[in-house]
Amino acid sequence: xxxxxxxxxxxxxxxxxxxxxxxxxxxxxxxxxxxxxxxxxxxxxxxxxxxxxxxxxxxxxxxxxxxxxxxxxxxxxxxxxxxxxxxxxxxxxxxxxxxxxxxxxxxxxxxxxxxxxxxxxxxxxxxxxxxxxxxxxxxxxxxxxxxxxxxxxxxxxxxxxxxxxxxxxxxxxxxxxxxxxxxxxxxxxxxxxxxxxxxxxxxxxxxxxxxxxxxxxxxxxxxxxxxxxxxxxxxxxxxxxxxxxxxxxxxxxxxxxxxxxxxxxxxxxxxxxxxxxxxxxxxxxxxxxxxxxxxxxxxxxxxxxxxxxxxxxxxxxxxxxxxxxxxxxxxxxxxxxxxxxxxxxxxxxxxxxxxxxxxxxxxxxxxxxxxxxxxxxxxxxxxxxxxxxxxxxxxxxxxxxxxxxxxxxxx
Amino acid sequence: xxxxxxxxxxxxxxxxxxxxxxxxxxxxxxxxxxxxxxxxxxxxxxxxxxxxxxxxxxxxxxxxxxxxxxxxxxxxxxxxxxxxxxxxxxxxxxxxxxxxxxxxxxxxxxxxxxxxxxxxxxxxxxxxxxxxxxxxxxxxxxxxxxxxxxxxxxxxxxxxxxxxxxxxxxxxxxxxxxxxxxxxxxxxxxxxxxxxxxxxxxxxxxxxxxxxxxxxxxxxxxxxxxxxxxxxxxxxxxxxxxxxxxxxxxxxxxxxxxxxxxxxxxxxxxxxxxxxxxxxxxxxxxxxxxxxxxxxxxxxxxxxxxxxxxxxxxxxxxxxxxxxxxxxxxxxxxxxxxxxxxxxxxxxxxxxxxxxxxxxxxxxxxxxxxxxxxxxxxxxxxxxxxxxxxxxxxxxxxxxxxxxxxxxxxxxxxxxxxxxxxxxxxxxxxxxxxxxxxxxxxxxxxxxxxxxxxxxxxxxxxxxxxxx
Numbered sequence: 001x002x003x004x005x006x007x008x009x010x011x012x013x014x015x016x017x018x019x020x021x022x023x024x025x026x027x028x029x030x031x032x033x034x035x036x037x038x039x040x041x042x043x044x045x046x047x048x049x050x051x052x053x054x055x056x057x058x059x060x061x062x063x064x065x066x067x068x069x070x071x072x073x074x075x076x077x078x079x080x081x082x083x084x085x086x087x088x089x090x091x092x093x094x095x096x097x098x099x100x101x102x103x104x105x106x107x108x109x110x111x112x113x114x115x116x117x118x119x120x121x122x123x124x125x126x127x128x129x130x131x132x133x134x135x136x137x138x139x140x141x142x143x144x145x146x147x148x149x150x151x152x153x154x155x156x157x158x159x160x161x162x163x164x165x166x167x168x169x170x171x172x173x174x175x176x177x178x179x180x181x182x183x184x185x186x187x188x189x190x191x192x193x194x195x196x197x198x199x200x201x202x203x204x205x206x207x208x209x210x211x212x213x214x215x216x217x218x219x220x221x222x223x224x225x226x227x228x229x230x231x232x233x234x235x236x237x238x239x240x241x242x243x244x245x246x247x248x249x250x251x252x253x254x255x256x257x258x259x260x261x262x263x264x265x266x267x268x269x270x271x272x273x274x275x276x277x278x279x280x281x282x283x284x285x286x287x288x289x290x291x292x293x294x295x296x297x298x299x300x301x302x303x304x305x306x307x308x309x310x311x312x313x314x315x316x317x318x319x320x321x322x323x324x325x326x327x328x329x330x331x332x333x334x335x336x337x338x339x340x341x342x343x344x345x346x347x348x349x350x351x352x353x354x355x356x357x358x359x360x361x362x363x364x365x366x367x368x369x370x371x372x373x374x375x376x377x378x379x380x381x382x383x384x385x386x387x388x389x390x391x392x393x394x395x396x397x398x399x400x401x402x403x404x405x406x407x408x409x410x411x
Numbered sequence: 412x413x414x415x416x417x418x419x420x421x422x423x424x425x426x427x428x429x430x431x432x433x434x435x436x437x438x439x440x441x442x443x444x445x446x447x448x449x450x451x452x453x454x455x456x457x458x459x460x461x462x463x464x465x466x467x468x469x470x471x472x473x474x475x476x477x478x479x480x481x482x483x484x485x486x487x488x489x490x491x492x493x494x495x496x497x498x499x500x501x502x503x504x505x506x507x508x509x510x511x512x513x514x515x516x517x518x519x520x521x522x523x524x525x526x527x528x529x530x531x532x533x534x535x536x537x538x539x540x541x542x543x544x545x546x547x548x549x550x551x552x553x554x555x556x557x558x559x560x561x562x563x564x565x566x567x568x569x570x571x572x573x574x575x576x577x578x579x580x581x582x583x584x585x586x587x588x589x590x591x592x593x594x595x596x597x598x599x600x601x602x603x604x605x606x607x608x609x610x611x612x613x614x615x616x617x618x619x620x621x622x623x624x625x626x627x628x629x630x631x632x633x634x635x636x637x638x639x640x641x642x643x644x645x646x647x648x649x650x651x652x653x654x655x656x657x658x659x660x661x662x663x664x665x666x667x668x669x670x671x672x673x674x675x676x677x678x679x680x681x682x683x684x685x686x687x688x689x690x691x692x693x694x695x696x697x698x699x700x701x702x703x704x705x706x707x708x709x710x711x712x713x714x715x716x717x718x719x720x721x722x723x724x725x726x727x728x729x730x731x732x733x734x735x736x737x738x739x740x741x742x743x744x745x746x747x748x749x750x751x752x753x754x755x756x757x758x759x760x761x762x763x764x765x766x767x768x769x770x771x772x773x774x775x776x777x778x779x780x781x782x783x784x785x786x787x788x789x790x791x792x793x794x795x796x797x798x799x800x801x802x803x804x805x806x807x808x809x810x811x812x813x814x815x816x817x818x819x820x821x822x823x824x825x826x827x828x829x830x831x832x833x834x835x836x837x838x839x840x841x842x843x844x845x846x847x848x849x850x851x852x853x854x855x856x857x858x859x860x861x862x863x864x865x866x867x868x869x870x871x872x873x874x875x876x877x878x879x
Contacts, residue, residue: 262862376701379708
């Protein structure tokens with residue numbers, strides 16, 4: 001009987017809605033090509049060979065570069081470039097250019113159709129070059145990676161912020177969490193102490209990092225400590241406000257917070273934050289985007305939890321004395337994932353659009369990062385170079401189109 | 412309704428406060444030193460006299476800008492740090508003195524030490540006679556003086572001071588002795604206890620936020636840090652161009668979007684419906700900046716044959732909008748391409764919303780009733796269906812007002828239109844925070860105002876909506 005109540009069956013049923021077969025072929029194809037290009041960007045377009053022999057020993061520079069990038073090591077490229085004339089039996093990547101590679105023979109916007117100064121058809125710039133002679137195709141492939149990472153990270157961060165907040169607000173409502181006056185007081189004081197210590201650290205006072213985070217840890221573990229030490233019996237005897245029970249209006253707080261975020265001029269805040277941070281990496285951009293996107297996730301999660309918490313399977317789980325944490329994350333959340341997947345799809349497309357718009361305006365990623373948006377902004381400088389306007393823009397368009405259609409289909 | 416309106420307006424005030432705090436906070440953490448822009452950099456390596464002249468200029472500018480005032484109505488500082496530290500002009504001096512204070516306390520003595528050391532370097536610089544100590548030695552000493560940020564620096568300073576030989580006839584003798592005694596005092600003094608204890612200071616209305624917000628409310632937004640022009644005088648003409656751009660594009664958006672959406676809901680022609688729907692969907696997914704770039708690349712130049720050169724180029728737009736009468740038909744014709752770009756991209760969204768909401772009403776009983784009564788199709792559609800279907804679109808109008816202001820940053824940048832979006836973009840690149848803060852505040856207020864208006868319209872349009 002327990003098995004029947006467990007949510008496993010429900011989870012299976014849920015997935016059938018999202019089976020890949022129900023998604024049109026073209027969407028699957030677009031997403032596959034995009035993700036493939038993003039993952040294997042270094043192997044698809046690289047000035048370093050995929051494989052070569054140096055002094056009789058076989059090396060795999062393009063793959064080594066990928067691995068080194070994950071470790072944050074930038075020296076591999078330089079190391080192999082120094083050895084370029086000693087390489088034998090070279091196997092080049094399909095596009096033998098990195099996005100930063102400057103082809104000195106083909107500078108100044110070379111069209112994909114005109115005669116290019118190349119030795120071999122393999123070196124052809126299939127989508128032309130830009131002003132400095134960089135290959136557009138290579139930029140497109142590496143731009144796919146930027147779009148992928150920013151889109152995924154932004155949604156991931158928004159998910160981490162929004163879903164727990166929405167889940168807590170929806171599950172507990174306004175009268176679900178009760179706190180004694182003393183605990184409330186202690187927690188407030190500890191949080192203030194924590195903030196003050198952070199402030200001191202920022203000022204340059206010599207305090208150890210552990211001490212700074214101690215109040216925060218105490219806040220988290222305070223209920224646990226009180227329960228273990230049976231302090232609650234003592235608290236009951238305290239006079240007045242200290243022993244009174246207060247309910248925390250989680251739902252109200254979250255709704256107000258969402259309202260505040262809704263009333264902010266998003267674009268302005270985005271631009272202002274970027275002005276503060278200057279040109280940054282993909283993680284910072286994703287974080288800023290997540291800051292603007294989390295209310296959507298919180299709102300949907302809250303709505304789902306609000307209706308699901310009344311369902312029988314939740315009462316059953318409570319009957320079996322499951323902890324509330326487990327009820328929230330293993331029982332309700334899997335059942336609430338359908339709308340979350342849908343808004344994730346829309347969220348990724350929104351993040352990609354935002355990132356490319358910012359890069360287009362010159363406010364996004366640093367100059368060394370090739371993004372579809374930054375490639376497009378080059379097109380404004382030289383109108384005859386239609387290939388610089390058409391291809392990166394089309395890539396953004398088709399990805400957003402596919403993701404939106406996917407989201408719509410799943411809805 | 413009246414009660415609701417009152418409550419909304421009352422809620423408006425705290426929201427405004429939050430927005431203003433947020434904008435102000437952003438303005439405070441913006442990178443770059445605004446004083447340096449106006450007063451020039453105070454460089455260490457310039458001659459000592461010049462350094463002091465620069466420093467004085469810097470201090471005056473800083474005080475004029477009110478940067479010696481506290482940031483907010485109250486401030487919390489560790490007991491070690493004295494609030495007087497704000498009066499010290501240079502950030503690097505403040506930082507090193509603060510760390511010295513956090514180490515040993517006795518903030519008034521440290522400030523005294525700073526005053527003496529400044530005087531010392533000034534008098535040594537001004538002294539017309541040949542230096543009593545060797546210039547090299549003095550330079551080392553001064554350098555050390557400027558970099559003292561903890562007690563080990565202080566003891567090094569003491570060693571240096573003792574090494575310097577100053578004869579009795581030297582007129583700097585007094586300064587040397589004063590500095591040495593001050594350093595000795597700091598080194599010998601006992602470390603104060605409870606240095607990190609927080610102390611709350613009440614600053615009254617003499618603070619930066621109060622100054623900024625009260626002058627902003629009075630219409631004085633400060634001066635642009637880029638060209639010294641008044642921010643208000645920059646914003647108003649920009650507002651004009653954005654307004655004309657936005658009004659036309661919003662009008663066009665709804666004029667295209669609503670009939671199209673309604674048509675999609677009404678028509679029974681499956682093929683046509685699918686075609687239009689797919690087109691709209693594609694248009695909706697099309698990034699505005701791509702559309703605009705393509706338009707400007709293909710339709711404003713002769714590069715692709717003279718027949719594609721339909722619209723005026725963006726430089727012409729710039730000239731026309733800045734010289735021509737802003738509401739004249741001529742200006743309008745120049746703005747046609749940007750307006751079309753904005754309208755197309757918005758219309759796809761509006762049409763989708765319209766269709767969705769119309770489809771929701773399509774099989775409701777009141778429509779069948781109207782048909783049964785013998786009303787004509789057109790009458791059913793326009794008299795009964797449309798008014799009910801249009802109603803959810805009112806919330807969309809909330810987004811209209813802020814977009815009126817922000818225009819479209821992208822469009823204005825691409826087409827070189829000197830509107831608000833362009834101003835925002837320019838001021839970010841020029842680190843012109845005064846202008847930026849003004850635009851941000853304006854944008855925030857208008858966003859909230861738009862939402863309020865939308866709620867009121869919503870209520871007006873549908874008497875069923877109740878607000879308690």
